[in-house]
Amino acid sequence: MTDFLQLVFSGFATGSIYALAALGFTLLWQASGTINFAQGEFVMLPAFMMLAFGAAGLPLPLAFIATCVVAVGVLGWAFKRGIADPLLKHGLMPIVVATIGLAIAARNGIRAGYSAEAHPFPGLFADKLFNVFGVTVTLADVGTLVLALLLVLGTQAFLNKTVTGRAMQAVAQNTESATVLGINVPRMIFYTFAINALLACAAALLITPTYLAKFDMGEGLGNKAFFAAIIGGFNNSRGALLGGILVGVCENLAAAYISPAYKDAVALVIFMAVILFKPQGLLGKKVERKV
Amino acid sequence: MPIIRRTLIGAACAVALTLPMLAQAQAIKIAGLYELSGAGASAGTMFKNGVDLAVKEINAAGGILGKKIEHSIADTQTNPGVAKGQAAKAIDDGAFAVFGPVFSGSIMVSMAETQRAEVPNFTGGEAAAITQKGNPYIFRTSFTQTTAMPKVAKYIATGLKAKTVAVMFVNNDFGKGGRDAITKALEANGVKVVADISTDSGQVDFSAPVLKAKNAGADALFVYTNEEESARALRELRKQGFTKPVVGETTLTGQKVIDLAGEAANGATAHVGLTVDAPNPLMLKFKAKFYQETKTIADHNGIKGYTGVYVLKAAIEKAGKLDRKAVAQAMKGLSVSAAKQPGVLLDVSFDDKGDLDRESFLVEVKDGKQVVKEVLPPLSRK
Numbered sequence: 001m002t003d004f005l006q007l008v009f010s011g012f013a014t015g016s017i018y019a020l021a022a023l024g025f026t027l028l029w030q031a032s033g034t035i036n037f038a039q040g041e042f043v044m045l046p047a048f049m050m051l052a053f054g055a056a057g058l059p060l061p062l063a064f065i066a067t068c069v070v071a072v073g074v075l076g077w078a079f080k081r082g083i084a085d086p087l088l089k090h091g092l093m094p095i096v097v098a099t100i101g102l103a104i105a106a107r108n109g110i111r112a113g114y115s116a117e118a119h120p121f122p123g124l125f126a127d128k129l130f131n132v133f134g135v136t137v138t139l140a141d142v143g144t145l146v147l148a149l150l151l152v153l154g155t156q157a158f159l160n161k162t163v164t165g166r167a168m169q170a171v172a173q174n175t176e177s178a179t180v181l182g183i184n185v186p187r188m189i190f191y192t193f194a195i196n197a198l199l200a201c202a203a204a205l206l207i208t209p210t211y212l213a214k215f216d217m218g219e220g221l222g223n224k225a226f227f228a229a230i231i232g233g234f235n236n237s238r239g240a241l242l243g244g245i246l247v248g249v250c251e252n253l254a255a256a257y258i259s260p261a262y263k264d265a266v267a268l269v270i271f272m273a274v275i276l277f278k279p280q281g282l283l284g285k286k287v288e289r290k291v
Numbered sequence: 292m293p294i295i296r297r298t299l300i301g302a303a304c305a306v307a308l309t310l311p312m313l314a315q316a317q318a319i320k321i322a323g324l325y326e327l328s329g330a331g332a333s334a335g336t337m338f339k340n341g342v343d344l345a346v347k348e349i350n351a352a353g354g355i356l357g358k359k360i361e362h363s364i365a366d367t368q369t370n371p372g373v374a375k376g377q378a379a380k381a382i383d384d385g386a387f388a389v390f391g392p393v394f395s396g397s398i399m400v401s402m403a404e405t406q407r408a409e410v411p412n413f414t415g416g417e418a419a420a421i422t423q424k425g426n427p428y429i430f431r432t433s434f435t436q437t438t439a440m441p442k443v444a445k446y447i448a449t450g451l452k453a454k455t456v457a458v459m460f461v462n463n464d465f466g467k468g469g470r471d472a473i474t475k476a477l478e479a480n481g482v483k484v485v486a487d488i489s490t491d492s493g494q495v496d497f498s499a500p501v502l503k504a505k506n507a508g509a510d511a512l513f514v515y516t517n518e519e520e521s522a523r524a525l526r527e528l529r530k531q532g533f534t535k536p537v538v539g540e541t542t543l544t545g546q547k548v549i550d551l552a553g554e555a556a557n558g559a560t561a562h563v564g565l566t567v568d569a570p571n572p573l574m575l576k577f578k579a580k581f582y583q584e585t586k587t588i589a590d591h592n593g594i595k596g597y598t599g600v601y602v603l604k605a606a607i608e609k610a611g612k613l614d615r616k617a618v619a620q621a622m623k624g625l626s627v628s629a630a631k632q633p634g635v636l637l638d639v640s641f642d643d644k645g646d647l648d649r650e651s652f653l654v655e656v657k658d659g660k661q662v663v664k665e666v667l668p669p670l671s672r673k
Contacts, residue, residue, distance in 0.1 A: 003502055003506065006498070006502055006531075007498065007499060007502065010496070111328060115327075115332070115336060116327055116328035116329070116332035116336070117336055117547075118332070118333065118522075119551075120550055127529065127530075127554065129532050136532050138530045140530070210495065210496070210523070210526070211495055212522070212523070212551055214519075220495075251496075252496065252498060255496070255499040255500075256499035256503070259489070260462075260489065260490055260491050260494060260499065260500065261462070261489075261491060263491070263494075263496075
């Protein structure tokens with residue numbers, strides 16, 4: 001039983017990071033209809049930015065803040081203006097292809113600059129162990145889980161409780177009505193892109209000590225976050241949290257009780273099951289479209 | 292007169308044009324097939340840097356038999372299929388010798404090409420099966436698992452006095468070969484393997500395998516995975532509060548693993564064929580030169596690449612001519628002493644299968660550094 005709990009708990013920590021990346025997927029989709037297949041690379045790039053700032057002498061917290069500023073500019077503003085805005089006019093397909101291309105370019109760019117080797121990344125939390133009912137829990141796992149949950153719930157609260165958040169939701173639900181109501185639509189969409197960039201920075205900070213900073217670290221992460229977002233419901237931000245944690249925990253259990261070789265297939269299997277029986281996702285709402 | 296002048300100018304131009312071609316024809320072409328991306332990037336990059344450094348030194352000192360070395364580099368992407376294709380291309384390009392790939396899974400596939408073309412091939416792969424296929428053109432730059440594992444098993448049985456061991460290995464040719472060799476060697480030493488834990492190449496989360504290792508309740512854990520995975524395993528072992536001795540063979544205490552695992556690497560012990568921390572002035576000099584060139588500390592793969600080129604140099608000098616067959620023949624039973632050929636760093640001898648023998652070390656990681664606990668003599672000297 002303790003083994004089971006141990007696996008479930010460490011699955012929660014990994015799953016909460018999938019949830020952060022998955023939340024980015026759902027936010028961008030809701031606000032602007034963008035599907036960003038470079039989401040994994042959006043986590044990888046801040047990890048290397050933090051390494052670069054760290055190498056320049058900044059301590060980790062300052063490196064993180066500096067990375068957030070750069071990320072909002074590059075992964076938020078520049079991504080929106082340079083790729084999302086011009087391509088969205090032509091439908092969804094061009095943007096999907098463009099973000100896949102962007103992912104390849106980001107991976108190879110980092111590989112050219114930083115080599116294909118893995119780089120160590122400083123941990124945010126000290127090496128501390130606790131023993132709760134026979135389950136060994138580390139400060140890093142608890143910290144990751146708590147921080148990730150706070151970020152997801154904080155984003156939720158921001159969207160639901162603040163004027164700006166509600167305006168963003170209004171834009172997501174009906175752009176034309178929002179414009180009529182006097183909401184600055186482009187600005188609200190930019191806010192979404194900025195939040196996505198910040199979530200990616202936080203995910204990078206939490207996950208890189210384990211994943212190690214490597215040019216292809218975002219590949220698996222991006223895929224799993226995408227599956228997690230669909231499992232939870234692509235049009236529901238809370239769904240991202242549920243989907244992420246579900247994937248993280250099931251992966252860990254499959255690795256222990258079936259075989260580590262099947263671990264990466266778990267997300268895909270749940271994804272297929274959900275698509276078959278509840279296509280809108282576990283928490284998603286059915287959306288009807290007029291033709 | 293103008294005709295003579297024109298002829299002279301024409302002749303001069305022709306000579307000028309053919310000069311680079313002549314220089315090229317005289318160079319000794321070494322084709323490097325390395326894992327520069329994918330799961331083997333750490334190992335491949337180190338090996339390549341080692342070869343680069345040796346080539347630079349040898350060229351600066353006048354080359355081999357008066358000819359410079361030309362080193363071409365190709366990335367196998369840690370993919371055996373890609374490695375095989377690149378081996379074929381290297382042969383088409385007229386390579387005199389091939390270095391790499393480093394991963395056992397890749398060399399097992401690519402060496403068919405070099406064998407067919409009768410091109411000497413130096414590999415960093417350690418799987419026992421590589422030299423058991425009767426290929427006369429394959430030569431190791433490190434121990435085979437069947438040489439190394441008995442030394443590890445002996446340490447576990449007599450040094451640690453362990454009665455039971457859990458074995459964690461990576462599910463590829465390298466890992467499976469090592470698992471088989473260590474299991475056999477442990478049994479021969481009266482130690483029982485109580486858990487057989489398979490992990491994946493490129494695995495990120497080690498919580499499940501470490502949990503299995505903890506639950507096995509063995510006296511010691513033997514970890515045999517590639518560099519990045521070793522670092523992740525060590526981190527997870529520390530995370531879950533694993534207190535039993537953790538033993539490995541070569542990779543576990545490599546410098547790259549120590550860099551990546553940080554404090555979690557402290558306390559791990561391993562048998563290593565090569566380490567820059569060996570109490571040996573030539574090795575220390577190499578460590579400094581390697582650091583100066585690459586700003587990284589060489590691990591065993593860096594030493595393997597570096598010494599491999601010097602072994603080739605010794606073999607060519609023994610053969611006395613640039614003939615692939617003669618060089619491969621010269622490698623059989625070749626003994627190179629570090630006193631005569633300092634680039635090999637440690638006295639080394641080859642058998643007729645391409646396996647090598649030299650002294651080795653038992654190391655422990657202390658404060659983020661490999662510390663040599665014991666120097667083990669070459670097998671032939673025992």
